[in-house]
Amino acid sequence: xxxxEDIDKSFDExxxxxxxxxxxxxxxxxAVIGPNGAGKTTLFNLITGQLKPDNGKVVFMEExxxxxxxxQICKKGIARSFQIANxxxxxxxxxxxxxxxxxxxxxxxxxxxxAKNTAVEETxxxxxxxxxxxxxxxxxxxLSHGDQRILEIAIALGNDPVLLILDEPTxxxxxEETSATMDLIKRLADMHGLTxxxxxxxxxxxxxxxxxxxxxxxxxxxxxxxxxxxxxxEEVVNAYLGGE
Amino acid sequence: xxxxxxxxxxxxxxxxxxxxxxxxxxIIPRFYVYIIALxxxxxxxxxxxxxxxxxxxxxxxxxxxxxxxxxYTLALILTKTSLPMWVGFAxxxxxxxxxxxxxxxxxxxxxxxxxxxLQISLGSLIWAIIxxxxxFTGGDDGIHGIxxxxxxxxxxxxxxxxxxxxxxxxxxxxxxxxxxxxxTLQAIRDNPQRCEAVGIHVRRHQLSAIVIATFFxxxxxxxxxxxxxxxxxxxxxxxxxxEIFIMCLLxxxxxxxxxxxxxxxxxxxxxxxGIYTEYWTLILGIILILLIFFLxxxxxxxxxxxxxxxxxxxxxxxxx
Numbered sequence: 001x002x003x004x005e006d007i008d009k010s011f012d013e014x015x016x017x018x019x020x021x022x023x024x025x026x027x028x029x030x031a032v033i034g035p036n037g038a039g040k041t042t043l044f045n046l047i048t049g050q051l052k053p054d055n056g057k058v059v060f061m062e063e064x065x066x067x068x069x070x071x072q073i074c075k076k077g078i079a080r081s082f083q084i085a086n087x088x089x090x091x092x093x094x095x096x097x098x099x100x101x102x103x104x105x106x107x108x109x110x111x112x113x114x115a116k117n118t119a120v121e122e123t124x125x126x127x128x129x130x131x132x133x134x135x136x137x138x139x140x141x142x143l144s145h146g147d148q149r150i151l152e153i154a155i156a157l158g159n160d161p162v163l164l165i166l167d168e169p170t171x172x173x174x175x176e177e178t179s180a181t182m183d184l185i186k187r188l189a190d191m192h193g194l195t196x197x198x199x200x201x202x203x204x205x206x207x208x209x210x211x212x213x214x215x216x217x218x219x220x221x222x223x224x225x226x227x228x229x230x231x232x233x234e235e236v237v238n239a240y241l242g243g244e
Numbered sequence: 245x246x247x248x249x250x251x252x253x254x255x256x257x258x259x260x261x262x263x264x265x266x267x268x269x270x271i272i273p274r275f276y277v278y279i280i281a282l283x284x285x286x287x288x289x290x291x292x293x294x295x296x297x298x299x300x301x302x303x304x305x306x307x308x309x310x311x312x313x314x315x316y317t318l319a320l321i322l323t324k325t326s327l328p329m330w331v332g333f334a335x336x337x338x339x340x341x342x343x344x345x346x347x348x349x350x351x352x353x354x355x356x357x358x359x360x361x362l363q364i365s366l367g368s369l370i371w372a373i374i375x376x377x378x379x380f381t382g383g384d385d386g387i388h389g390i391x392x393x394x395x396x397x398x399x400x401x402x403x404x405x406x407x408x409x410x411x412x413x414x415x416x417x418x419x420x421x422x423x424x425x426x427x428t429l430q431a432i433r434d435n436p437q438r439c440e441a442v443g444i445h446v447r448r449h450q451l452s453a454i455v456i457a458t459f460f461x462x463x464x465x466x467x468x469x470x471x472x473x474x475x476x477x478x479x480x481x482x483x484x485x486x487e488i489f490i491m492c493l494l495x496x497x498x499x500x501x502x503x504x505x506x507x508x509x510x511x512x513x514x515x516x517x518g519i520y521t522e523y524w525t526l527i528l529g530i531i532l533i534l535l536i537f538f539l540x541x542x543x544x545x546x547x548x549x550x551x552x553x554x555x556x557x558x559x560x561x562x563x564x
Binding site: 050070071072074075079080084088089091096098099100103104107108109113114117155156158159175182234 | 416419420422423424425426428429430433434435437438439440441442443444445446448452498503
């Protein structure tokens with residue numbers, strides 16, 4: 001479904017992503033792991049158009065989307081969350097998700113119809129499935145960190161994506177929150193038949209749920225394979241697991 | 245539809261204010277009628293600015309340019325052509341929106357401060373043209389004694405005309421503020437990057453907002469001519485742009501009616517403090533400093549907070 005071919009991105013002299021490759025099949029739950037600074041976030045920004053690659057290609061459903069702007073990539077069916085809570089702090093929780101739903105339904109430009117009567121059901125059902133419905137009227141900026149992270153995912157779901165990309169969905173969470181969030185991601189994948197690509201630097205979290213794992217190191221792809229293949233790969237053990 | 249989007253308490257309050265404004269003119273001195281009408285016009289201008297600044301988060305630093313363009317368009321059509329009056333009244337706001345579109349096309353390519361700097365330059369260019377082109381615009385003398393239709397001949401009839409147009413504009417602006425378009429605009433203000441990621445064409449949306457806001461600024465420009473019967477280059481001088489920016493700040497960026505209140509306070513201050521001292525801006529400056537320290541959400545924001553509505557909740561306030 002998604003194929004990344006030999007992609008490069010440098011900032012000044014520093015090669016943040018250096019010939020990385022990745023394939024995601026339909027319905028798969030794929031994880032990208034690697035230490036801090038391995039280029040995971042940069043890779044995601046290249047996929048969704050926040051950054052433009054120097055070389056290489058991003059192919060989604062047999063279509064080259066490498067040079068499209070972010071809003072068009074989103075219209076193709078790729079939605080994402082961000083590593084740092086990237087929400088609309090002055091809007092309500094409801095409003096945050098509604099903005100994405102309105103955009104998905106191409107109703108963002110309606111001028112004289114009250115927004116509160118538009119796209120209400122869709123928005124509420126997303127909030128309900130993520131357990132945010134009772135906080136719908138709260139101002140997003142006042143939510144706890146953990147709830148803001150969940151809201152982050154809710155906004156991405158508002159676009160009704162085919163492929164959901166989550167950039168460290170559990171960053172800054174306690175161990176309990178982390179495992180709850182991972183359960184949630186797994187449930188989403190099962191329930192909506194979503195294809196999910198996410199990244200994480202905590203390996204234990206990943207091996208439990210991912211069907212395919214790509215390991216990044218210094219901007220390069222070390223290996224992509226099943227959890228067993230990755231665990232047994234010598235290069236990964238040396239570079240990343242530190243020969244434990 | 246209306247039943248579901250208004251808060252009854254504020255509705256009755258606003259209706260009461262409207263009725264008071266309707267019965268005032270015959271019973272108060274002419275001078276006050278004029279001042280209140282001036283508050284309406286300035287308030288509408290500030291409201292239109294707040295649409296892009298407070299709700300859209302864009303640095304619209306030279307909004308008065310569009311106000312002036314509209315006022316001049318009307319004045320020139322009425323004095324230099326024999327076209328019917330209504331053509332001038334329609335052409336003013338349309339011309340303002342057209343200039344808004346042209347300037348906006350360049351500005352939305354830039355972000356924040358650069359947006360503001362470019363707009364000041366382009367707006368000042370229009371000011372310079374009008375200021376210098378004596379044979380066409382009258383230069384710094386402006387155009388005076390513009391004849392109005394007989395229905396608007398007295399001050400009181402102008403007052404009622406301005407009031408009715410103002411109320412219509414405010415209703416339209418409120419509907420836009422609460423519409424999907426308005427919600428999306430506020431989301432762009434909060435986080436443009438995220439908006440792109442949820443599939444919103446941010447620049448196009450911002451440009452639409454600029455065009456709508458400059459259209460309303462144009463309506464304010466037309467109302468100014470109705471009230472004053474004259475135009476002069478100060479209407480598009482950057483100082484006025486700064487003044488209406490302060491009105492938005494004074495009233496409260498993130499509230500809907502805040503700028504209206506800010507305009508009323510500023511006009512009142514200029515009129516009544518101006519009687520005692522020509523340095524009335526000094527008083528405005530002191531008020532502004534106090535405001536930033538004690539009422540960072542503006543006067544309207546403060547009252548909404550005090551009476552149970554946190555300003556940040558304005559977007560969803562009426563649903564309670």
